Amino acid sequence: MLEQLLRWKILLGIVLIIVLIGTIHYTSLTRPKISFLEGAWRDALAPLQLVLSRAQRFFRQATSVFRNIGDLQRRNKELETLVFDLQQKVFSLQNHKRENEWLREALDFVSDMPHELLVAEVIGRSPSNWESTITINKGHKHGVASGMAVITNAGIVGTVINSSLYTSIVLLATDSQSATGGLVQSSGDLVLIEGDPSNAGMMIATPLGRDTEVEEGDLIVTSGLSRIYPKNISVGEVIAVEPREYELSFAALVRPSVNFSRLEYVLVVLPDG
Amino acid sequence: MRYACYGLIFVAALALQSAGPPGLVLFGVQPQLVLLIALLSGMIEGPVSGAIFGFMGGLFQDLLTGRFIGLGAVATMCAALGLGLAGRRLYKENLLVRFFTILGGTLAAQLLYLLGKAAFGLAIPWSPLIWKTLLGVGLLNGLISIVLFRPLMFLNRRIIYWDELLKRTG
Structure with a gap:
C-alpha cells in the first residue's frame, strides 16, 4: 500500500515538473494573447495598484511643493522665456505649414492621416527589477491590443505586449528586448534603437547604413517604417557616440525624451479606421 | 485559513x-x-511552509508579469526552502544573522531566476549593472527584513492562533 502511494507520488511529481517546464517554456515567448487566469488576476489586482499609485503620486506632489519652491521660481522664469521663443516658432511653423499644404496640393500628395489616440493612466510597473514594463488601465474592452504604440507628448514610451480585459502591459522602449526604427533628425539617416542592457533607462542607436552620421546632441525621431509608431515622434537625444570593435561601426547612447520614472498618463496609438 | x-x-x-x-x-x-x-x-515557519508560501508568492508575481510563469515560483520556493533548512541551525534572533541570511536568500533566488531565464533561451547580458542590481536588491531586502521580521512573526503567531480557534470551534 505504502509502496503504491509512493509510486503515485513520484509519478505525480514527474507530471507536475513536466507541466511546470512546459508552462515556463510556453510563456518564455512573447504572446499576443494571455490566458484567462492571467487576465483575471491582473484585472483583480488593477484597482489596488491604481489606488496605491495615486496615493504615491499624491504624496510625492504634496511634498515636492515644499521641497522645490526655489526651483519652481527659477523654472517659472525659464519657462516664460521659453514660451516667448516658442510663440515665435509657432508663427513661423504656421507659415511653413500653409506653404507645405499648398505644395502638397500642387504635387497631388496624400497627406498623413492623423492617428486616433486613447488616453490611459499608468497604474503599475513590473514587480521585477529585470523587466522594464508598465501597466495601463486600458485593455481589450477599450480597443487596445498587442503591438500598439504608446507615446506621450514628449516622445515614445513603448509598445503594448499583451492586454487583459481592463489592463495592458507596455514594454518600455528602454527594455533590452525592445527595438524601434529611428531616424537621425539632422541627417535623415536610419538607425535601430534598442534598450541599453548596460545603462538602466538609456537606449542605444546602431546605424542601419554604412555612411550613417550621428553626433552628440542629435535628436532621434521615429522613422515610421515599422508601422508601429507614427512618423517623427521624438525618441531621444544622442549623448555619446562610441566606436564598436575595429571601429567599423558605432553605437550612440541615447537619452530618452520621456522621463519614465514620472509617467502618469500615456497615449495609445489606435490603428487607423 | x-x-x-x-x-x-x-x-x-x-x-x-x-x-x-x-x-x-x-x-x-x-x-x-x-x-x-x-x-x-521560511525562516519563521520552517522549510515546508517556506517552500509552499514561496511557490505561492512567486506564482502570484509570475502571473502578473506574464512571462516565464512558474520560474519565479520555483526560484522563490527553492530559496525559501533553503532558508528554512538553514534557519534550523541559525540563531534567528541576531540582527546580523538575519540580515546576511536574507541577503543570501535574495541573491540566490534572483540568480536562480536569471539562470532559469538564460536556460529557457533569453540572452542575459551579464553586465556590471546586473551584478550591481543583484547586490542592491539583496542589501535592501536584508535591511527591510530587520524591520519586518518581528511584525511578521507576531502576525504569524496570530494567524496560527486564529487557525487553531477556527478548527476547534468549527
Missing part, C-alpha cells in the same frame, strides 16, 4: 511592489517584497 491569510499578505506586498512608477524604489533598486516575505516565512 493560514494559506488565505498569507495569500492576502502576498497580494498586498505584490500591489505595493508593482505600484508606480516610480513606486517603491530605494537606492535605485526595487525591493522584492514578495520574495522577502516568502524568505521570512
Whole structure:
C-alpha cells in the first residue's frame, strides 16, 4: 500500500515538473494573447495598484511643493522665456505649414492621416527589477491590443505586449528586448534603437547604413517604417557616440525624451479606421 | 485559513511592489517584497511552509508579469526552502544573522531566476549593472527584513492562533 502511494507520488511529481517546464517554456515567448487566469488576476489586482499609485503620486506632489519652491521660481522664469521663443516658432511653423499644404496640393500628395489616440493612466510597473514594463488601465474592452504604440507628448514610451480585459502591459522602449526604427533628425539617416542592457533607462542607436552620421546632441525621431509608431515622434537625444570593435561601426547612447520614472498618463496609438 | 491569510499578505506586498512608477524604489533598486516575505516565512515557519508560501508568492508575481510563469515560483520556493533548512541551525534572533541570511536568500533566488531565464533561451547580458542590481536588491531586502521580521512573526503567531480557534470551534 505504502509502496503504491509512493509510486503515485513520484509519478505525480514527474507530471507536475513536466507541466511546470512546459508552462515556463510556453510563456518564455512573447504572446499576443494571455490566458484567462492571467487576465483575471491582473484585472483583480488593477484597482489596488491604481489606488496605491495615486496615493504615491499624491504624496510625492504634496511634498515636492515644499521641497522645490526655489526651483519652481527659477523654472517659472525659464519657462516664460521659453514660451516667448516658442510663440515665435509657432508663427513661423504656421507659415511653413500653409506653404507645405499648398505644395502638397500642387504635387497631388496624400497627406498623413492623423492617428486616433486613447488616453490611459499608468497604474503599475513590473514587480521585477529585470523587466522594464508598465501597466495601463486600458485593455481589450477599450480597443487596445498587442503591438500598439504608446507615446506621450514628449516622445515614445513603448509598445503594448499583451492586454487583459481592463489592463495592458507596455514594454518600455528602454527594455533590452525592445527595438524601434529611428531616424537621425539632422541627417535623415536610419538607425535601430534598442534598450541599453548596460545603462538602466538609456537606449542605444546602431546605424542601419554604412555612411550613417550621428553626433552628440542629435535628436532621434521615429522613422515610421515599422508601422508601429507614427512618423517623427521624438525618441531621444544622442549623448555619446562610441566606436564598436575595429571601429567599423558605432553605437550612440541615447537619452530618452520621456522621463519614465514620472509617467502618469500615456497615449495609445489606435490603428487607423 | 493560514494559506488565505498569507495569500492576502502576498497580494498586498505584490500591489505595493508593482505600484508606480516610480513606486517603491530605494537606492535605485526595487525591493522584492514578495520574495522577502516568502524568505521570512521560511525562516519563521520552517522549510515546508517556506517552500509552499514561496511557490505561492512567486506564482502570484509570475502571473502578473506574464512571462516565464512558474520560474519565479520555483526560484522563490527553492530559496525559501533553503532558508528554512538553514534557519534550523541559525540563531534567528541576531540582527546580523538575519540580515546576511536574507541577503543570501535574495541573491540566490534572483540568480536562480536569471539562470532559469538564460536556460529557457533569453540572452542575459551579464553586465556590471546586473551584478550591481543583484547586490542592491539583496542589501535592501536584508535591511527591510530587520524591520519586518518581528511584525511578521507576531502576525504569524496570530494567524496560527486564529487557525487553531477556527478548527476547534468549527
